[in-house]
Amino acid sequence: xxxxxxxxxxxxxxxxxxxxxxxxxxxxxxxxxxxxxxxxxxxxxxxxxxxxxxxxxxxxxxxxxxxxxxxxxxxxxxxxxxxxxxxxxxxxxxxxxxxxxxxxxxxxxxxxxxxxxxxxxxxxxxxxxxxxxxxxxxxxxxxxxxxxxxxxxxxxxxxxxxxxxxxxxxxxxxxxxxxxxxxxxxxxxxxxxxxxxxxxxxxxxxxxxxxxxxxxxxxxxxxxxxxxxxxxxxxxxxxxxxxxxxxxxxxxxxxxxxxxxxxxxxxxx
Amino acid sequence: xxxxxxxxxxxxxxxxxxxxxxxxxxxxxxxxxxxxxxxxxxxxxxxxxxxxxxxxxxxxxxxxxxxxxxxxxxxxxxxxxxxxxxxxxxxxxxxxxxxxxxxxxxxxxxxxxxxxxxxxxxxxxxxxxxxxxxxxxxxxxxxxxxxxxxxxxxxxxxxxxxxxxxxxxxxxxxxxxxxxxxxxxxxxxxxxxxxxxxxxxxxxxxxxxxxxxxxxxxxxxxxxxxxxxxxxxxxxxxxxxxxxxxxxxxxxxxxxxxxxxxxxxxxxxxxxxxxxxxxxxxxxxxxxxxxxxxxxxxxxxxxxxxxxxxxxxxxxxxxxxxxxxxxxxxxxxxxxxxxxxxxxxxxxxxxxxxxxxxxxxxxxxxxxxxxxxxxxxxxxxxxxxxxxxxxxxxxxxxxxxxxxxxxxxxxxxxxxxxxxxxxxxxxxxxxxxxxxxxxxxxxxxx
Numbered sequence: 139x140x141x142x143x144x145x146x147x148x149x150x151x152x153x154x155x156x157x158x159x160x161x162x163x164x165x166x167x168x169x170x171x172x173x174x175x176x177x178x179x180x181x182x183x184x185x186x187x188x189x190x191x192x193x194x195x196x197x198x199x200x201x202x203x204x205x206x207x208x209x210x211x212x213x214x215x216x217x218x219x220x221x222x223x224x225x226x227x228x229x230x231x232x233x234x235x236x237x238x239x240x241x242x243x244x245x246x247x248x249x250x251x252x253x254x255x256x257x258x259x260x261x262x263x264x265x266x267x268x269x270x271x272x273x274x275x276x277x278x279x280x281x282x283x284x285x286x287x288x289x290x291x292x293x294x295x296x297x298x299x300x301x302x303x304x305x306x307x308x309x310x311x312x313x314x315x316x317x318x319x320x321x322x323x324x325x326x327x328x329x330x331x332x333x334x335x336x337x338x339x340x341x342x343x344x345x346x347x348x349x350x351x352x353x354x355x356x357x358x359x360x361x362x363x364x365x366x367x368x369x370x371x372x373x374x375x376x377x378x379x380x381x382x383x384x385x386x387x388x389x390x391x392x393x394x395x396x397x398x399x400x401x402x403x404x405x406x407x
Numbered sequence: 408x409x410x411x412x413x414x415x416x417x418x419x420x421x422x423x424x425x426x427x428x429x430x431x432x433x434x435x436x437x438x439x440x441x442x443x444x445x446x447x448x449x450x451x452x453x454x455x456x457x458x459x460x461x462x463x464x465x466x467x468x469x470x471x472x473x474x475x476x477x478x479x480x481x482x483x484x485x486x487x488x489x490x491x492x493x494x495x496x497x498x499x500x501x502x503x504x505x506x507x508x509x510x511x512x513x514x515x516x517x518x519x520x521x522x523x524x525x526x527x528x529x530x531x532x533x534x535x536x537x538x539x540x541x542x543x544x545x546x547x548x549x550x551x552x553x554x555x556x557x558x559x560x561x562x563x564x565x566x567x568x569x570x571x572x573x574x575x576x577x578x579x580x581x582x583x584x585x586x587x588x589x590x591x592x593x594x595x596x597x598x599x600x601x602x603x604x605x606x607x608x609x610x611x612x613x614x615x616x617x618x619x620x621x622x623x624x625x626x627x628x629x630x631x632x633x634x635x636x637x638x639x640x641x642x643x644x645x646x647x648x649x650x651x652x653x654x655x656x657x658x659x660x661x662x663x664x665x666x667x668x669x670x671x672x673x674x675x676x677x678x679x680x681x682x683x684x685x686x687x688x689x690x691x692x693x694x695x696x697x698x699x700x701x702x703x704x705x706x707x708x709x710x711x712x713x714x715x716x717x718x719x720x721x722x723x724x725x726x727x728x729x730x731x732x733x734x735x736x737x738x739x740x741x742x743x744x745x746x747x748x749x750x751x752x753x754x755x756x757x758x759x760x761x762x763x764x765x766x767x768x769x770x771x772x773x774x775x776x777x778x779x780x781x782x783x784x785x786x787x788x789x790x791x792x793x794x795x796x797x798x799x800x801x802x803x804x805x806x807x808x809x810x811x812x813x814x815x816x817x818x819x820x821x822x823x824x825x826x827x828x829x830x831x832x833x834x835x836x837x838x839x840x841x842x843x844x845x846x847x848x849x850x851x852x853x
Contacts (some may be wrong), residue, residue: 245457303428312430320435321514324483324801324829325573329759337427367572370536370543374514375435396429403433 304392308385315383320375322401326364334365334372334399342389344381349373352396372399436828439485440570441515443537443796444475446489446495447530453523460552465494470530473559474517474566476603477577481567481803488515500533505540509769513537517566528552532562534569544569556605561852570575576798577602580646580848581805582620582629583823585609586841588781590812590819597631599646602798602847610644619663619794622751622848624712624756625670630654630847641675643690653792654688655695662706663751674698676706676719685719686734698736709761710734711754711778718742718752718761718778729763731778742780751794754778757801760828764793764806773806773826786830799849805836807843 240375304312336353351357351373357366376382376397384392447467450455457466459684470522478484492499493507508516519532527549534544548558557578564575585598597610597617611617611633625645632639641654641664654664657677664675667687674687685698685708699705703723712715718731729743729752737838743749747767754761758778759801765772765785774785792808805825812819821843823836836845 285612303426304430309430313432313434316430316432317434318430318436321434321440321623322437323571324437325567325571325800327572364572367570370539372432374538375432378514392428394427396427397432398429399432399435401435404435404437 304385311383315379316375316397319379320399321371322404323364323367323371324366324405326405327403330364332364332368332405334403336369336370336372336376336397336399338376338382338395339391339396340382340384340395342393344384346376346380346382349376368399370402372397375399438485440476441487441512441514442484442566442570442580443487443492443508443511443516444471444478444489445492445494445499445516445518446471447519447521447532448495448500449521452474453521456523457521457528457552461555463555466528466555467519470521470555470559470562471517471519472558473603474563477560477563477832478566478833480603481566482827482829483571487511494725500531503535503537505535505537508535508537515543515566515570517562517603519562523552524549527553528555528558530558530562532565534566536814556601557851560601560603564850564852573802574800574850576803576847576850578851579799580627580851581823581836581845582646582848583807583838583842583845584617584620584624585838586821586843587613591681597644598838598840598842600838605852608840610646619844621663621665621846623666623670624799624849627848627851628666628670630666630673632662639677641673641688649770654690657691658804663708665709667710668712674708674710674717676708685717699732699739700736707751709753712756712758716754716778718751718754720763721752727779729776731761742778743776743783744780745783753795753797755797755801756799760801762795762797764795773804775804775828784830786826786828787824787833792824794844796846798847803832805845805847807845809843 142173303309337350338346339348341347353365353367357369358360359365382395384395430446447464447470448464449467453732455462455465455466457463462608463469470823475486479486490741491511493510494504494651496518499516500520503516503518504787511731514537516535517532517538522529522531527545528551529549531545531547533542534798535541536543544565546562548561550558550609560578563577567573567575567577569595579602580599581602582597585596587596594613595617596613597608598607600607616634622628622629627643629646631642631644633642635656638656640656642651644651652768654673657675662676662683664673666673670690671691672687674685676683678684682702683706684700685705686695687698688695698708698717699721700721701721701723703721704705704727705719705721705723708717708719715734716731717734718729720727721730722728723730724741724851727748727750728738728741729749730741742761742762745765745767747764747765749765751764752761753763755775761778762773762775765774770788771790772785773787773792773795776783785806789808790811792806795804795806803825804827805823807821808817808824809821821841823838823842823845825835825836826833836842
C-alpha cells in the first residue's frame with residue numbers, strides 16, 4: 139500500500155515537474171496571441187513615420203470609401219484582392235459598372251440580398267477600420283505593459299515585427315540593385331503575360347545558393363519562346379547582381395526570397 | 408507515460424514559420440547587352456583556300472565583324488573590344504573559360520569555326536550564356552563561299568532572336584531610289600542593297616523616272632511606279648529572276664502602290680475626274696476595286712498585317728490626317744488628332760503601331776502611334792524627312808531625309824536614315840549615291 143502511494147507520489151511529482159518545465163509557453167499563449175496585436179500596426183510603424191493619430195480619421199474615411207466601392211463593385215472578392223492599387227478603375231467607371239451589374243440582374247430581390255450581404259461585410263470592415271485608432275492606442279498600452287512585465291515577451295514581439303517582410307528601405311535597396319543588373323529583352327510581346335517568378339535560396343552574405351523558376355513548365359511550351367528569353371534575362375540579372383543587397387541581420391527572415399520580374403511596364407511605356 | 412509527454416512536447420514545440428518575402432522587379436535597364444564576339448577560328452588550309460577564292464585574308468574574322476557590326480547597329484547590344492579577350496578563338500569555341508569572359512563583363516559570347524568543305528563554306532557557331540556558364544545555341548551553315556556575308560547576317564539574326572525574343576532583321580535587303588545630279592534634273596534609278604549597305608545593285612538605267620518601290624511582305628517581289636510617256640505606270644519586278652511586268656497604266660496622279668500582306672493584291676491611290684481615292688488590284692485577274700469614294704483626297708494606303716484593315720491619309724476633315732477602315736472601305740475612323748498634318752501611314756508588321764510622317768510648324772517628324780491613335784510618339788525631327796518603312800520585325804524604321812539648299816541652290820542631298828522604336832538609335836545608312844523612298848524586304852531566309 140505504502141509502496142503504491144510512494145510510486146504514485148513519485149510519478150505525480152515527475153508529472154508536475156515535466157509540466158512545469160516543458161509547458162510554460164502554454165501559460166503565455168494568451169498573452170502572446172492577443173487579438174489586438176495586428177499586422178497593420180507593425181506595417182504602419184515600419185513603413186511610415188507619419189504621426190498616425192491626427193490624420194487617422196481622414197485616412198480611415200478614405201479607406202472606408204475605397205472599401206465601399208471595391209466591395210460593392212466586386213462580384214468575386216478574390217479579384218479585388220489581386221488587383222494592384224494602380225489597377226483600380228476610376229471611381230466613375232466603378233459607379234457605371236455597379237449600375238450595369240444592377241441593370242443586368244433580372245431578379246431585383248436577389249440584388250437586394252446581394253447588396254445586403256455586401257453591406258454586412260462592409261459593416262464588419264467599417265467596424266474594424268473605425269476602431270483602428272482605438273486598437274492602436276490599446277495595443278500600444280498593452281505592449282508597453284508587456285514590456286514592463288518580462289523581457290522575454292518583448293523579444294518575441296520584436297521577432298514578430300521581423301516576420302512582416304523587408305522594410306521599405308531594405309526592399310528599395312534590393313530593387314535598385316536588381317534594376318541596374320536586369321537588361322530587359324526589348325523584343326518581348328507586351329500583350330502577353332511577362333511575369334517571371336524566381337525563388338531564391340540565399341547565403342547569409344546575399345550570394346545565391348539556389349535559384350528556381352517557379353513557372354518552369356512555361357519555358358518549353360510552344361508559342362512561349364519569349365518567356366524563356368525573359369526568364370533567362372532575369373536569371374542573368376540575379377547572377378550579375380550577387381551578392382544581393384540584403385539586410386545584415388535577420389537571415390532567417392530572408393534566406394528564402396521570391397523575385398517577381400515583370401517587364402510589361404517597361405515595354406509598354 | 409513519459410514518452411507520451413515527450414511526444415506531446417515535440418508536437419507543441421513552437422516552430423517558427425516565415426512567410427516567403429516577395430519583391431516585385433518592374434524596372435530594368437535598357438542599356439545594350441555586353442556581348443563578346445570572338446573571331447571565328449579557321450584552320451590554315453581553309454584559310455588559304457578562302458584567300459584564293461574570296462581574296463580575304465581571314466574569312467573567320469570578316470564574318471565575325473559582320474555579326475559584331477549588325478549587333479552594334481541594332482542598339483541593343485554592346486560588342487566588347489576584342490583586345491580585351493583573354494581566350495583564343497579556337498579554344499573558346501571548344502570550351503570557353505567563363506571566368507575570363509565574366510571578367511570583361513560579357514554576358515553573352517559568340518564563338519565559331521569556319522572550314523572549307525567540298526568547295527563550300529561551312530560555318531559553325533555557338534552562343535554562350537557567360538553568367539549561367541552554359542551553351543544557349545549551336546548551329547552550322549553550309550553554302551557557296553560567295554555567300555559569306557549572308558552567313559554573317561543569318562548568325563546575327565539567330566543571336567538577336569535568342570537574346571531578345573523577337574525575329575531579327577539583318578538578313579534583309581533594302582530597295583530605294585538612287586538619285587544623282589542637280590535638284591532640278593535628277594536621274595533616278597531603282598537600286599537594291601543589303602540592309603547594312605553592302606552589295607549595292609542598280610535595277611534600272613535611269614532613263615525613266617521611278618518612284619515609291621515597295622517590297623512584297625511574302626517574297627522578293629517589288630512593285631513600283633514609273634512614268635512612261637508621262638503616264639504613271641505600275642510595275643512588278645521579281646528580284647530573284649529580274650523579270651519585270653507592267654501591272655497597268657492609270658490615269659492622273661497615281662501614288663504609292665503597296666502589296667497586301669498575302670502579296671496577292673496591290674493597293675494604291677489614283678485620281679479619277681480630279682478626285683483621288685483608294686483602289687486595290689488583284690494581281691491574278693487584274694480586277695480593280697474601288698475602296699474609298701469620297702470627294703476629299705485619300706492617299707497612301709497601307710494594309711494591316713492581317714489584311715483586315717487599311718490605314719490611309721485623307722483631308723476629309725479639312726486637314727490631312729490619318730484614318731483607318733476595314734479592308735472593304737467601311738467603318739472609316741480618324742485616328743490622328745494632334746496639331747499639324749499627318750501623312751504616309753504605314754502599318755507595323757507586328758500590327759501594334761502605325762508609323763507616319765508629321766508636318767508641324769515647318770518641321771517634319773517621323774513618329775509612331777497605336778492603331779487606335781493613342782500613344783503618339785515622335786521619334787525624330789528634321790528639316791525634311793518622310794516615307795518611313797518598317798523592318799520586318801517592326802523594331803526599326805528606315806526613311807529618307809533631305810538637306811536644305813543654300814541661296815544658290817547648292818548643298819542639296821537626300822540620304823537614308825534608320826531609327827529604332829526607342830528613338831535613341833538614329834543612324835545614317837550609307838549609300839553610293841543620294842537616296843530616297845526606301846523599302847525594307849522581309850527576311851531572305853524565310
